[in-house]
Amino acid sequence: MKQNQKKAWLFLAPTIFFVTIFSVWPILRAFTMSFQKGSLINLEWTGFDNYQYIFSDPEFWRAISNTLIYTIIAVPVSLAISIMLAWFIFSKVKHSSFFETTFFMPYVTSTIAIGIVFRYIFNGDYGLLNYILRLFHLPAPNWIDDPSxxxxxxxxxxxxxxxxxxxxxxxxxxxxxxxxYYTLADMYGASEKEKFWRITIPQLVPTLAFLLTMNLIGAFKIYTSVYALFNGQAGIGNSATTAVFYIYNKFQMVGTPGVAMAATVVLFLIILLATFLQRKMMKKIGRY
Known part of the structure; x- marks a missing residue:
């Protein structure tokens, strides 16, 4: 209704204001800074020099490569394991609420705190993971101090x-x-496998699309895990550097905000492209 438009804009105004200040403006500011050099208080226009620098920097390509490898492996594997565990708990476990709470605890726990615990688990000399591997006479690598x-x-x-x-x-x-759906499937003698692939998965497509989008974006922005696992570094010889860690290093440690913002813009475009392709793929899957 036209008579309600003014009231609607009035209620939306605070949200629009904060989104503009804390989301839209930082993106525009980062894009502008990517064409500038100098310190934050003394920036001057430099054209495409920052982009030329990052595209010729081997460290930048290593960061992008590590980030892409991490995303390609971690996101689908994590989602597949999550589907299997969720389906098992939902269909086989009676008191599923207890397990939901247990599984959700790591999400509300500080990544830094969890990373410190995992640093001891991954320790090559006395870590729990290597202790278990040695019990089964399997290779026990140095997870933290080996660049490979x-x-x-x-x-x-x-x-x-x-x-x-x-x-x-x-x-x-x-x-x-x-x-x-499951009742009818049981009436027609459908197996558990058939019910899972013909009923459960198709019904989960919208949720899977949401999780895939969130996980993709989160994977491209990985930073805290690296910082926690390697005690504030990016591994031995920067072997674990990621795109965000590269940006942090150039901005905070090296003191070249223009270079950091150029890398930020490139990462933003990569995330935008990956998200767009993922959404197109999930829409096609949802039609079948």
Whole structure:
């Protein structure tokens, strides 16, 4: 109704104001700073020099490569494990609310605190993980101090830490599936496997699209896990550096905000492209 438009804009005004100040303006400011050099209080226009620098910087490409590898492996593996665990708890476990609370605890716990605990678990000499591996006479690598294992360590930690949120959301989605679907499937003698693939998964497509989007964005922005696991560093010889860690290093440690903002813009475009492609893919899947 036209007579209510003024009131609607009045109620929306505070939200629009804060979104503009804390979301839109920082994006525009970062884009502007990517074409400038100098300190924060003395920036001057430099054109595309910052972009030329990052595109010729091997450290930047290593950060992007590590981030892409982490995203490609951690996101689908974590989502697949979450689906299996959520389905098992939903269909087989009676007191599922207890397990939901247990699984959700890591999500509300500080990543730094969890990272410190995992730093001891991954310790090559006395860590719990290597102790278990040695019991089964399996290789026990140095997860923290071996550059070749740094990315693997981050991926394992990332998969574990993302299970909490995914499982809770999937449990809520499973409860919203009409039980009549399963009743009819039982009447026609459908197996558990058929019910899972023909009823459960199609009904979960919207939820899976949401989780995939959130996990993709989170994976591209990974930073806290690296900081916690490697005690404020990016692994031995920067072997575990990621895109956000590169941005932090250039902005905070090196003191080149223009270079950091150029890398930020590139990362923003990568996330935008990945999210767009993922949404298109999920829409096509949802049609079948």
């Amino acid at each position: 294992m740094s990315l693997t360590t981050i991926i394992i930690f990332g998969i574990w830490s993302s299970l909490a949120f995914d499982i809770v959301i999937l449990m809520g989605a499973l409860r919203n599936i009409d039980p009549n």
